[in-house]
Amino acid sequence: MELHFDRSNGEIDQLIDELMGRVGVHHPEMIRQMILGALKSGQENDYLADQKLMRTTLKEMRFTNKIFAPYRRRRKVSIFGSARTAPDEPIYQKCVSFARMLAERNYMVITGGGPGIMLAGNEGAGAANSFAVNIDLPFEQDLNPVMKGDEKVINYKYFFNRKVAFLKETDAVVLFPGGFGTLDEGMEIMTLIQTGKNPPIPLIMIDDDNGGYWDKFLDFVRDPLFKRGLISGEDFSLFTITNDTTEAVKLIDEFYRNYHSMRFVRNKLVIRLNQPLDSEHLKILRDEFSEIIIPNGQLQLTSALPEEIDQPDLSKLPRLTLDFNRRSYGLLKAFIRRINSF
Numbered sequence: 196m197e198l199h200f201d202r203s204n205g206e207i208d209q210l211i212d213e214l215m216g217r218v219g220v221h222h223p224e225m226i227r228q229m230i231l232g233a234l235k236s237g238q239e240n241d242y243l244a245d246q247k248l249m250r251t252t253l254k255e256m257r258f259t260n261k262i263f264a265p266y267r268r269r270r271k272v273s274i275f276g277s278a279r280t281a282p283d284e285p286i287y288q289k290c291v292s293f294a295r296m297l298a299e300r301n302y303m304v305i306t307g308g309g310p311g312i313m314l315a316g317n318e319g320a321g322a323a324n325s326f327a328v329n330i331d332l333p334f335e336q337d338l339n340p341v342m343k344g345d346e347k348v349i350n351y352k353y354f355f356n357r358k359v360a361f362l363k364e365t366d367a368v369v370l371f372p373g374g375f376g377t378l379d380e381g382m383e384i385m386t387l388i389q390t391g392k393n394p395p396i397p398l399i400m401i402d403d404d405n406g407g408y409w410d411k412f413l414d415f416v417r418d419p420l421f422k423r424g425l426i427s428g429e430d431f432s433l434f435t436i437t438n439d440t441t442e443a444v445k446l447i448d449e450f451y452r453n454y455h456s457m458r459f460v461r462n463k464l465v466i467r468l469n470q471p472l473d474s475e476h477l478k479i480l481r482d483e484f485s486e487i488i489i490p491n492g493q494l495q496l497t498s499a500l501p502e503e504i505d506q507p508d509l510s511k512l513p514r515l516t517l518d519f520n521r522r523s524y525g526l527l528k529a530f531i532r533r534i535n536s537f
Contacts, residue, residue, distance in 0.1 A: 198235050200228055207234075229253075248353075255349075255356040262326070262349055263364050268508075271326070272297055272447065273305040273361045275380045276312025276371030286403055287315045290371055293401065293440040294319025300444065305365055307357075308338050308348060312371045317341040328360045358383065367397040367447045372408040385433050388524055394457050395528045397450045398434040399443045409436045429525030452535040455512055460502045464519035468534070471513035472496060476537050480515075484530050492518025 202208050211230050212223075220226045236249060274294065280287050290312050294304050298320040306313040308327025317325040318341050327342035329350045342348050351357040362368075362384060370381045381400070387393035400409040413436055420426045437443055455467040472480075474496075481494050488494060497514040504510075515534070519527070 198231055198238065200231055204231075251352055252356055255351055255353065256359070259328075259349055259356070259360045259363075262347055263360075266303060269301065269303050270366045270447075270451065271303045271305055271364055272367045272369055273365040274312065274316035274369050274371070275307070275373060275377045276315075277373035277377060278307075278309045278311040278313060279374070280311040280315070280371075282315070286371060287312065289401065289403075289440055290315035291319035293369070293443060296440065296444045297447075298324040300448065302366075302447070305361060308342050310337070310339055312373065314339040314341060322347075326364075328357050330354060330357050362387065362393055365396065366451065367399065369443060370398075370400045370409075372402065381434075385430075388433055388528075389430060391521055391524050395524065395531055397447050399446055400434060400436045401440060401443055402436060402438045404438050406438060412436075427525065429523060429529075432525045432528050449535055450531065453537065454531045454534055456509070458503070458506075460500050460516075462518065463500070463516045465497075465500060465503070466515040466517070466531075466534070467509055467512040468515060469512070472515060472534070472537060476534075477515075479537075480530070480533060483533065484526065487517075487520055487523045487526050487530060489518045489520050494518075 196204075196207070198204055198207065208227075211227055214230075215223050215226055233249075236246065240246065274290065276286075276290065280290075282288075294316045296319075297304055302320075303324045303326065304316050304320040305326045305328060306316040308317070308329035313327075317327065317339060322341050322345045325342060325345070325347065327338060327345070327348045329338055329348060331350060331352055338348065349360065351360075358380070361380070368380070368384050370377055381398070384393065384396075384398055388395055388398070400412070402409040416426070416431070421428070421431075435443075435446060437446075451469075453469050455469050457464060457466045459465070477494060477496060481488070494515070494517045497516050499510045499512070499514060500516075
């Protein structure tokens, strides 16, 4: 029997509805489609390794949502850096201090749960304000002592699920000096923000007091990449390099001073705000950022749109909607900073 995602499966649809009714589920239409997806995969693919990957992916993502759900209203910061950084190194202590400042401002931190900078982040924030999204590796990645036994630990088999957790749940990403893994995370989040696949968030690179790590990265971005035209000038606004942890915390605080979050509704970009703007603010934004709006597009103050009913906890926030060109994501970060300046 060929299955379809619409309701043309006869008795099968009835059986799925009955099953969901017996166990009780939220958003039954979403669950129905997941069940159908699993059944269709079982029909179409007899290769066991593929089915194992799909099974484990769903299990890991389900558990991720379960662990993070109770803390949805708290802002979170993902911290990356070398697993090989020793506790007696100055950059380790800098990370401890940074994470402690975040916790004092009611942020939570997300680390990989291992040693080095990951341990420093959990140590500074404390287990009560920390998550550990651990990866099963044959070396370097035993769970650190701060997070052992804590309920906010998730162990992943697949790196890609772990990456989703780091970015799906975070409100800012902070990179300390690290190896391939740190650079991988940094380049991925830059790519996702640049292409609009991740909402704009602060991406901050914290260096040693005298530099020597991220300034070399900036040289690479500026010379081979920018000078060859492989990136644009606005892409430099995707990240910030500093050696001052106080400045790093301030950058995160200020990014969310009035900006709350964003989403697309049809072709409209909807920016949720903590406080409403007025018509004069709107005029300033339109004058200064006309290039991010499509020709003859609109920039308006609104309330929640009907399509946002799936996020009822955000329904009372004021909105700014615009016909965004879906290209200038570096300028969009500047647009958000301008909103926060009013």
